Amino acid sequence: MAVINLKEILKDAEEKKYAVGCFNVVNYDSVKGILLAAEKMRSPVILGIAEVQLKNVCFESIMNILKFECKKVDVPVAIHLDHGLHRDIIDQAISLGCSSIMYDVQHYRLKRISEKLKKLLN
Numbered sequence: 310m311a312v313i314n315l316k317e318i319l320k321d322a323e324e325k326k327y328a329v330g331c332f333n334v335v336n337y338d339s340v341k342g343i344l345l346a347a348e349k350m351r352s353p354v355i356l357g358i359a360e361v362q363l364k365n366v367c368f369e370s371i372m373n374i375l376k377f378e379c380k381k382v383d384v385p386v387a388i389h390l391d392h393g394l395h396r397d398i399i400d401q402a403i404s405l406g407c408s409s410i411m412y413d414v415q416h417y418r419l420k421r422i423s424e425k426l427k428k429l430l431n
Contacts, residue, residue, distance in 0.1 A: 315409035
């Protein structure tokens with residue numbers, strides 16, 4: 310199945326009253342294990358990668374693995390950039406095919422958060 314938008318997965322989960330697990334992945338084995346479990350349980354799943362994990366893995370490489378393996382399973386899968394801290398990483402996540410992004414602005418003051426979000430959305 311192709312990677313789908315997180316909004317679609319969560320809409321179904323909300324309507325049918327079930328939870329969807331999000332699991333951060335860093336290598337082929339973790340991707341395979343999570344997808345095998347999701348398929349066995351017939352459950353949608355969110356595969357996440359946090360920006361801080363990118364110091365240990367090439368973003369493009371792990372995204373290629375994720376997209377390739379997601380095509381092999383028969384359950385809905387979203388690929389999520391978890392705790393994106395920098396605009397260049399967020400842009401890269403979009404161009405590489407992430408279907409969900411969490412922009413982490415916890416270290417900004419509230420006024421600065423508003424300014425950052427306006428810039429991001431423009």
